[in-house]
Amino acid sequence: LAKTTQPISMDSYEGQEVNITCSHNNIATNDYITWYQQFPSQGPRFIIQGYKTKVTNEVASLFIPADRKSSTLSLPRVSLSDTAVYYCLVEVYGQNFVFGPGTRLSVLP
Amino acid sequence: DSGVTQTPKHLITATGQRVTLRCSPRSGDLSVYWYQQSLDQGLQFLIQYYNGEERAKGNILERFSAQQFPDLHSELNLSSLELGDSALYFCASNSGKSSGANVLTFGAGSRLTVL
Numbered sequence: 001l002a003k004t005t006q007p008i009s010m011d012s013y014e015g016q017e018v019n020i021t022c023s024h025n026n027i028a029t030n031d032y033i034t035w036y037q038q039f040p041s042q043g044p045r046f047i048i049q050g051y052k053t054k055v056t057n058e059v060a061s062l063f064i065p066a067d068r069k070s071s072t073l074s075l076p077r078v079s080l081s082d083t084a085v086y087y088c089l090v091e092v093y094g095q096n097f098v099f100g101p102g103t104r105l106s107v108l109p
Numbered sequence: 110d111s112g113v114t115q116t117p118k119h120l121i122t123a124t125g126q127r128v129t130l131r132c133s134p135r136s137g138d139l140s141v142y143w144y145q146q147s148l149d150q151g152l153q154f155l156i157q158y159y160n161g162e163e164r165a166k167g168n169i170l171e172r173f174s175a176q177q178f179p180d181l182h183s184e185l186n187l188s189s190l191e192l193g194d195s196a197l198y199f200c201a202s203n204s205g206k207s208s209g210a211n212v213l214t215f216g217a218g219s220r221l222t223v224l
Contacts (some may be wrong), residue, residue: 035213043111043199043215044152087152097201097213098167099152107183 004088009104020103022088025069033064033071036087044087048073050066061070075105083107112136113216115200119179120223127188130219132200134181140205141183142213143175147196158183159205190223197221 012018018100022081024033030050036044046053050071061074075082087102111134122128132142134203143155154167169175172190177183187194196221201213 024187036213038152041197043113043201043218044213045111045215046212049212070183091211098154099144101151 001071001107004090004100005088006100006103007089009106011106011108012078013108014079015077018078018082018107020073020075020086020088020105022073023070023072024088024090027090031068032091033062034061034089035060035073036089036099038085038087041046045088051059056060078105078107079109080107082084110212111216113200113202113214114224115198115216115219118217119220119221119222121146122190123224124190126190126220126223127186128190128198130185130187132183132185132202132216134183134200135204135214138202138204139181140203141177141181142201142203143169143183143185143202144199145196146199146218150196154185155185158221159198164205182223191204192223195221195223211219 033048035047037047038044048060048062050064052064054055055062063072085102085104087099113132116131140188142157145153155169156166157177161177172188174186197218199215199218201215202213202215
């Protein structure tokens, strides 16, 4: 299974763009990269998924370089409600999903 | 509502007791995953089932067991409970297909408190 590495915590201010980078050096050809968001006492929620280049939805953008050894989740103009833990996951053909410690994002007023 | 239903939402019990947590996956999903999350800790993968069969096992204690029934709902059994078993237990589901692009849908969790 590809192991992921992300910063343990990040601070930002309301209205700023936040970029969280995840390293996955051992990613395999068929692996997808998925990001989840978790609020306290709630289950993680899917944010975005990608395989290569750039993916954008109404919530975030995901940037994946050509070598796919890393990915960056970009949250535009964060608000206080974006304070949460963000997990980067590399999926392997629907096998068991092992979550790392994630990145604890704190958005300050 | 994510479509994944977990019961009970809250459970308080004593050390040494046994409890059963229940999960109904999202309609159409064949695979169920169980996770444990202790206070301010990460998500620990416990076990995965696909269409009634165990597919993967993580850091699940021998005191814990699980199964997935023909109607695809799953139960996680926790026995000889210890104080350290107090945690949020999440169930998640997906299609389980080997596409590499699967996404997990999580339930709201069952909060277990062992006194």
